[in-house]
Amino acid sequence: MISPSNFRKGLKLMYEGNPYFIVDFMHVKMGRGRPHVKAKMKHLLTGQVIEKSFLTTESFEEPDLEDRRMQFLYNQGNEYFFMDSTTFDQIPIGEEALGDSRWYLIENQEYNVLFFEGKPISLDLPASVILTVIEALPAIKGDTVTNVLKPAKVETGYEIKVPLFVKEGDKIKIDTRTGEYIERAN
Secondary structure (H helix, E strand, O other), rough: OOOHOOOOOEEEEOOOOOEEEEEEEEOOOOOOOEEEEEEEEEEEEOOOOEEEEEOOOOOOOOOOEEEEEEEEEEEEOOEEEEOOOOOOOOOEEHHHHHHHHHHHHOOOOOOEEEOOOOOEEEEOOEEEEEEEEEOOOOOOOOOOOOOOOOEEEEEOEEEEEEEEEOOOOEEEEEEEEOOOOEEEEO
């Protein structure tokens, strides 16, 4: 059982039958009032963020979470197939469960997949990925006022704004948290 006095950032817990993780928290002790903990929590399934206040005497259960190392194999329609690196079981994960993470998946790369009660719910991505540009408009001479960007498409189908000097075939580094161009990769 988890007590609010043991809260820390990233802690996962069950609240009202749903899995959450602590984004931020603060211990509060008012003059004559009982001590309590204010917590900002993110729902692991929906991504909704809520703020709640808890007495330090309350307790919460730990969610049935499992973190597995899995290799991304391929996608077919709206399904993305991953293989467990130890048991070699293949598991399809739906597009809605992956969200924007699907744009940064590279075939044969390994990722940590978080399971809740046996169902995959999220994917841990590296902070940045290197992808190849497959479509980019050519730069037009004289269009270099300041920080001009043009649209480009990478190998996963993701469309991104890149500087004018980036051309088809270039490898670029993309921030997976913001979806923005970082730099050209070697």
